[in-house]
Amino acid sequence: MTGNSATATYIEETTNREGAGFAQTCLTPGAGVLYALLHTVLAATASQFMALGSQVGIPGLQLIFLMKCGETLAALLFLPFFRPKLTTENGRQTLLLVLSTITENAGSVLQFMSFVFVVPGIAFGIIKGSLPLATACIGFLFLKETVGVVDCFGIVLNVAGVVLVAYGLIIENTSSTQRLTASILLPLAATFGRAPSLVISRSLIGVQKVSVLTVLFYANMTGAVVLLGLTYLFETPIWAMSAQTVGNVVGLCLCGCGAQFATNLSLKTEKAGITATIRTFTIPLAVLLDYILLSELPSPLKSGGVVLIMFGTGVVAVYTWWRHRKETLHKNLMQSLDFDK
Template sequence: MYFPKMAKTTAVGKDATETDQEETTDLEAASSTKVYLKSGAGVLYTLLNTACVAFAAQFMALSSQSGIPGLQLVFLIKLTQLIVILVLLPFFKPKLTPEGGKQTLFLVLTTIMDNMGTIFGCMSFVYALPGISFGINRGSMPFVAACIGFLCLSETVGVVNCLGIVLSTVGVIVVAVGMVLENTSSTQHLTAAILLPLATSFTKGPDHVIVRSLIGMQGFSILTQTLYANICGAVVLLVLTYVIETPRWAMPGQTVGYVIGLCLCVTAASFTTKLALKTEKAGITATIKTFAIPLSVLLDYIIHSEFPSALKFGGVALIVLGTGLVAVYTWWRHRQNMLHKKLVGSLNFGD
């Protein structure tokens, strides 16, 4: 008399158990995916940055070849970033003033370094192909950022990361030697082609450390930091454009497209760099950013029909090898740390 009811209850219980198991499996899969994404967030932001800057470099070179002065292009970049920030401010409503003298000092320093690095970096593409320019500035930046990060923030890098940085630095030296040995332009042009990328690394490297401290450690707003940097940059560059150059505001349609692409790519690159520095050390971020080099070399070949010589290509290969080593190891290390914290939490060791 009661057997059918018992069978029904058992069936319902079995279905409920299977449903719970499926939900648990789905939750575990979602959690695992979250661990993978979160552990690689800094790497992913940095890799996105490399794509943005590689295309920005090509747009800068094409715009310059179309007759638009370099400082005018940098002014337009800063103006675009300022407009984007002003649009975003009402939605995110960040605090617009620094707290204390330390944040104020860091904000002033990063404003100066940010603008100087942008000027040096963009002007370097006028004197050298983007792939070679990136080979020098992106290859030397990890060493600069790691040293300053250690001195100022006590951020250390492990043996694997040190090996990657050394490989990248050796690659830079090989590329520079190749430029000197194969030089067919004037000495002045060659000097600018080497010194401007180096000046970029010695301004952007310290800037990475300052931004890492300000945004990643002190919790300062990315939007506020970018706002101050671009207000000052836009004003100063507008003045320099009229004092040093003769700006060309009337442009053909194709050149307008180059300029728009340049401004949008640099704006995206600026935000992705700061998002990466919010979660990752300055030296590691600078090392992974050298992935812009092989992409720039490829674009040089596609757009300008230029390919590096065997010596330069060897230097680029060393840089890419060092970069890849640091990127993979960084992601793996973060993933292991997150899985360890998750395991400790599941075992309730803190109770």
């Protein structure tokens, strides 16, 4: 019995070590990539809830206000458990936190309002496809974060894809010039709101180690207050909703909150440009959901753009995971040889 017990204990310990080794060398290096990919799923789903809510007559700013309220509530629920530091350490952090709040909310409003003028798949094609290049440039200027040759190749493919999507939108659109202009300019404006937001959040969360909850708490609370005022100023809110509409709003809040948390968790370990590039996988998911939920079938031109974006995103995601795994294996080797002492 003693021998069997010892053997069982040895097998269990070996299995645990193997499992820990697998997690450390394969899963941990890809944590930032996985969080960014999780964002894509949640963001694509949130866009559909936004479009469905808009279709039944709920004003766009009101929907974004409700989403910000849900995100604020989620942050409040997590605060007692994680107890993050809610004050900044110096004036620079305070300034960055203020800028993060402004850019995050401006980007959110412009992004979700674009879903009112154009189907989510195409809006994401413009936003997510142009975001990596803008983020990489801003990240290099302010954080000195560089991207490698392989990452640049993926970003170029993304840009080519978004050009195809935007061109397809222009030549196939039969609506008014004003609506067409809005459907292109709103997503592009959202890009230039989202890109600085990612870089600033990367600086706060990834470099200065400010809590994710702290950044999101201030951004969402401020956004909810401002959007409530904008809703009554520019729109006529509709508070009486059907059960189906309430379900869409709840889905929007949950998915929007999850996508926001996933992005900021990714920024803890990944450069802003890399996170932005991986997030472009939102586009094919949104296009697929456009077809399933909104019966919007993309044209061959738009489909070609989506394929380029998917390929570019795949290149960056796989290369990033491989690079981190290589660094982890090298670190483990140095530790096993006691070279780290």
